[in-house]
Amino acid sequence: MIPKKFDYYSPSSLQEAIRLLRQNGEAKVLAGGQSLLPLMKLRLAAPTALVDISRLAGLSYIRDEVDYLAIGALVTHDAVEHDGTVKDRFALINDAVARIGDQQVRNLGTIGGSVCHGDPAADLPTALLVAEARYVLEGEGGKRIVPAREFFVDIFTTAVGHDEILTELQIPHLPPGSGSAYTKHSLRESDFAIANVGTVVTVEGDGKTCKEARIGFGSAGPTPLRAASAEQYLRGRPLDEATIAEAAERATEGANPPSDVHGSREYRLKMIKVLTQRSLGLALSRAGLTGSAAEL
Amino acid sequence: MSGKNVRAKADGLTEVSMKINGRAYRGEVEPRTLLVYFLRDELNLTGTHVGCDTGHCGACTVVMDGKAVKSCMVLAVRAKGAEILTVEGLAHDDRLHPVQVAFTENHGLQCGFCTPGLLLSTLTLLQRNPHPTEEEIRRGIEGNLCRCTGYVNVVRSIRAAADSMAKQEVRGRS
Numbered sequence: 209m210i211p212k213k214f215d216y217y218s219p220s221s222l223q224e225a226i227r228l229l230r231q232n233g234e235a236k237v238l239a240g241g242q243s244l245l246p247l248m249k250l251r252l253a254a255p256t257a258l259v260d261i262s263r264l265a266g267l268s269y270i271r272d273e274v275d276y277l278a279i280g281a282l283v284t285h286d287a288v289e290h291d292g293t294v295k296d297r298f299a300l301i302n303d304a305v306a307r308i309g310d311q312q313v314r315n316l317g318t319i320g321g322s323v324c325h326g327d328p329a330a331d332l333p334t335a336l337l338v339a340e341a342r343y344v345l346e347g348e349g350g351k352r353i354v355p356a357r358e359f360f361v362d363i364f365t366t367a368v369g370h371d372e373i374l375t376e377l378q379i380p381h382l383p384p385g386s387g388s389a390y391t392k393h394s395l396r397e398s399d400f401a402i403a404n405v406g407t408v409v410t411v412e413g414d415g416k417t418c419k420e421a422r423i424g425f426g427s428a429g430p431t432p433l434r435a436a437s438a439e440q441y442l443r444g445r446p447l448d449e450a451t452i453a454e455a456a457e458r459a460t461e462g463a464n465p466p467s468d469v470h471g472s473r474e475y476r477l478k479m480i481k482v483l484t485q486r487s488l489g490l491a492l493s494r495a496g497l498t499g500s501a502a503e504l
Numbered sequence: 505m506s507g508k509n510v511r512a513k514a515d516g517l518t519e520v521s522m523k524i525n526g527r528a529y530r531g532e533v534e535p536r537t538l539l540v541y542f543l544r545d546e547l548n549l550t551g552t553h554v555g556c557d558t559g560h561c562g563a564c565t566v567v568m569d570g571k572a573v574k575s576c577m578v579l580a581v582r583a584k585g586a587e588i589l590t591v592e593g594l595a596h597d598d599r600l601h602p603v604q605v606a607f608t609e610n611h612g613l614q615c616g617f618c619t620p621g622l623l624l625s626t627l628t629l630l631q632r633n634p635h636p637t638e639e640e641i642r643r644g645i646e647g648n649l650c651r652c653t654g655y656v657n658v659v660r661s662i663r664a665a666a667d668s669m670a671k672q673e674v675r676g677r678s
Contacts, residue, residue, distance in 0.1 A: 209557045213514035216535035245577045246559045310647025315571040397646050
């Protein structure tokens with residue numbers, strides 16, 4: 209299968225890339241190409257020009273800043289997965305990138321490309337929503353920062369303007385006493401999620417009370433969502449088995465998953481509950497909590 | 505890296521050069537030409553197979569700058585200046601690579617269609633992790649589908665390849 213014809217540009221600076229996007233209304237940004245090229249081969253996408261930013265220097269870093277982790281948009285999933293800081297301090301991000309596609313896809317696919325693609329069944333959007341990441345966009349007029357809740361607008365649609373390029377993700381450090389996890393249900397390992405859930409739990413100094421909980425899920429609507437009701441329920445409650453089970457029940461309030469060939473609406477709702485329970489259990493064990501709740 | 509400031513018109517041809525199996529190659533491609541078709545149709549390196557052609561099956565896997573990639577999801581223009589290893593580059597002077605020997609001796613293939621991709625995924629897996637567990641092996645070949653053997657003998661072959669490459673390493677050092 210062969211894509212439709214397109215003009216190809218490989219600019220040498222970010223400014224040049226932005227200028228090319230301004231000049232070509234139908235152009236698309238090419239990074240790792242692991243989502244865009246298959247779509248173009250299937251002719252589901254037919255941009256008239258590609259602006260290949262994969263060789264731009266200076267967008268492939270992972271830097272621990274004072275209160276957040278900065279990840280350049282061109283860092284590959286494989287590089288994120290093997291980064292020590294991500295593994296130690298942002299377990300849910302590590303979980304998510306490790307579940308993307310397969311080794312070959314992770315070798316070329318970039319975190320910036322994956323999130324800009326805006327697939328509601330993808331792994332990173334849910335994890336980054338729960339991590340409350342900030343998205344740094346650059347355009348002709350300079351930089352702007354989009355908060356996690358505003359980045360995903362609709363199915364395959366993000367806050368990135370046509371002549372803007374995502375350059376960095378900023379992931380705030382988790383509060384002390386926190387654990388995090390990302391869990392996914394798919395039939396084959398390299399498939400997109402039928403349901404996915406990310407969680408961050410912060411435990412009080414007493415080692416058993418929930419100080420703050422964040423729960424988010426994906427593949428259940430046009431964009432990933434936060435489970436506000438379940439989050440609120442957990443706050444201030446003891447983190448025991450019954451509480452976790454009740455939070456999982458409440459996790460699907462506000463969820464409106466579609467029925468499709470991958471799973472019915474009912475099945476997805478059930479899977480979100482199951483994954484919420486598992487993800488909270490894993491996050492709690494990572495926060496240092498042991499006992500029945502952490503072993504769910 | 506070369507390849508900066510490339511501007512290629514949709515209807516035109518652009519020159520690409522890359523090192524494949526240690527040899528310099530040069531050719532002209534349309535912007536939309538995928539690496540796998542450059543290898544097969546322009547250079548006649550047909551050991552790299554086209555299976556699904558949509559990025560799922562991994563039959564087109566080659567090693568690009570040290571990493572396994574699916575050559576049906578890489579533009580040839582993007583590979584300009586890269587170092588590529590295909591299945592044709594594994595054996596030396598009619599001596600099979602230890603990974604090839606292991607697949608042969610352990611029945612790691614039946615029809616052989618997925619084999620070039622599996623061999624190259626195995627090679628990069630073992631370069632990074634010389635003594636993988638079974639779980640690590642299975643994760644390493646997630647992106648390579650085989651419709652004949654069901655992976656049991658493939659996993660066995662990769663284990664055997666790891667052992668023989670480790671022995672070779674020891675011999676090389678002494």
